Amino acid sequence: MTGTVVVGIGNPARGDDAAGREVARRLRGSDLPDTQVVESDGDVAALIQTFEGRTRCIVVDASHCGLRPGTVQRLEAHAGALPASFAAASTHALGLADAIELARALGQLPAAVVVYAIEGRSYAPGGGLSGPVRHAVAVVARRIRREVHPSGGPLATRRSRPAHSPRSSTLSGRMRRP
């Protein structure tokens, strides 16, 4: 198995936590070349299995870092470990950062792994996406369409940007998994 997988992570019943899944839903009908689009609840074993055998992986998830709601951050996993703030907030599950670090330790991380994090405003049960996050979802979906391009797109042609570069912004909070 090669090619690209886009993984939208989140809990569709917890407000802005559905952001990742909503991006995946928008992309599903886009007919992206050599690309599978999946939704995930963030289970670490399932994520590592999803990474397996892929050339590249683009993951989308909600974040809770103290940024303005709707802020989009783009991180490249091969530039370094994801910030500690991206660790799981659940009391039972390991989170996205753990999945990436486990895959890295097990030699199963795809050659290219990009994380898009959308800062949420509210994670309360019920309700839909907040306005800023709904807008960010559309932005991220467009950016991913441009990345997944027959010519290889930005992942193949531009230098990796470190996770802590100004473009990636300051990650001082937690990536939340209610």
Add this chain to the structure above:
Amino acid sequence: MNAKRSRTIRVQSLARLEGEGGLLVRTRGGAVTQVQLKIYEPPRFFEAFLRGRHFSEVPDITARICGICPVAYQMSSVHAVEQALGLEVDGPLRALRRLIYCGEWIESHVLHVAMLHAPDFLGYESAVHMSKDHPELVQLALKLKKAGNELVAVLGGREIHPINVRVGGFYRVPARSELEPLAERLKWARDGALELLRAVARFEFLEVEHDYEFVALRHPDEYPFNEGRLVSNKGLDIAVDEFEQHFQEEHVPHSNALHCVLKERGAYHVGPLARYNLNFDRLPQIAKDAAREAGLEPTCRNPFKSILVRAVETVYACDEAVRLISAYEPPDRPFIEATPKAGVGHGCSEAPRGILYHRYRLDGEGLIVDSSIVPPTAQNQKTIENDLWRLVPRLLDLPEAELTLRCEQAIRNYDPCISCATHFLKLRLERE
């Protein structure tokens, strides 16, 4: 380090936690003077907003209480509602309920044994750090967890917060052809679980023993999941609907969570160690042999060896799943229709962490009037505190960081709802 001076071990607001949690331990002159453990208790919120809901909504709402054991909440809730409605679910539907529970035990136990608790025994900060030196253990655990997740997904409709469980049975039941491929993977998983048990049997265990009052379900024939009487090793033997006559929840000043105690005798212990001690004779031979090979006797009172018992129960769950699939014949209909009527119903099932009790009062239209949900972690909270009371004096000569880790490890013996938060204890010493 001088153990005789006064020390205060104060847990700050815990990182990577869904709610409040904290630990305070005070010592003076080498003796523990205070232990306070706070655990977040989500069911309080759910009991309130279940009022006025229709009984058919209960399994889906209560499944949201926990992301790692939603099946347990669904099972306890449907059994309680069915008791109130006078409904009995038997035959293949009953078997399918045990089967989906096997899936949950496998994925929950494996996650805890390998990814949350094993790092404590091997001296690693986290599963990620451990995976660099023990990739085979992590790979095995991920594959085992996947087998459990698959079982829950096939029977429940999805891995997290299953949607296929309903009062009276299921919305849809699988064909044999859907379960047979799973059986092959579960046969592998049974061998994998034996390998996992052998791996954890090589750990070093602190020699700790206590004469707990263990409480678990006991069934005439089966290692318990959904049915049985509530029994203990100190004389308790009651029907599930007598729970509130013998157990009570009490407020403690230092915690938002309620402590649940036996009215007559106080703290008690639920979970794998309780089930194992009270039901060893109900395990199939493969699990009994595996337990003995791992150095376990039919009775075990060392809470640090709960990791071994979880691994034995994983072997059991894989074996039971294989047995249930081979005997499965699809039922005539996926559920038994329920007619609303006023009444009270009680349900108790064995969540991976221990007995989970539900009680619902329904009105004549089938709406919830009130409910009570008592999760296993609330029932173990006082026992966890008592364990720390006994353990900390033995460890006071340790460096601060190691003392903290040992306290965390002791709490993780119970796989409580805060167990996956690493570094959740921050020690601060206050010198007099």
